[in-house]
Amino acid sequence: MKPNETFATCLDCADGRTKEPILAWARKNIGVQWVDLLTRAGMDGSLLSGLHPVIVEDLRNQLGILLDKHQSKHILVSGHCECAGNPVSKEMHRVCIRQVCQMLRSWNLPEGVEVIGLLVNEAWEVERITY
Numbered sequence: 001m002k003p004n005e006t007f008a009t010c011l012d013c014a015d016g017r018t019k020e021p022i023l024a025w026a027r028k029n030i031g032v033q034w035v036d037l038l039t040r041a042g043m044d045g046s047l048l049s050g051l052h053p054v055i056v057e058d059l060r061n062q063l064g065i066l067l068d069k070h071q072s073k074h075i076l077v078s079g080h081c082e083c084a085g086n087p088v089s090k091e092m093h094r095v096c097i098r099q100v101c102q103m104l105r106s107w108n109l110p111e112g113v114e115v116i117g118l119l120v121n122e123a124w125e126v127e128r129i130t131y
């Protein structure tokens, strides 16, 4: 890792279509160079639907490594339209994303880490939905 490299971490769907929009949004809006990705199909829904504790623990462990080793100061939680893994309405994605953000804030995150909810809309544009 070069000294000038900066990272955010995104809990994202596995869908390939969200990756470029989220990277572009992060570069423009939070000034990071890279976005590390933790993905599951329908991440915003699956984190709320009784995932096996081993899977949640695995995600928490991976998140901890990225926050620590990449000094990531932003966790992005994203959901998107046309999602195969969480096929709900745009409004329901907003609800899910906000709830996942709340859940992550209860995860004993390192000091100064901000959790931001993002919805990738039907035009594949990123909307920030939490502040």
Ligand SMILES: [Zn+2]
Pocket (backbone or CB within 6 Å): 013, 014, 015, 041, 042, 043, 080, 082, 083, 084, 085, 086
């Ligand atoms: Zn998806």
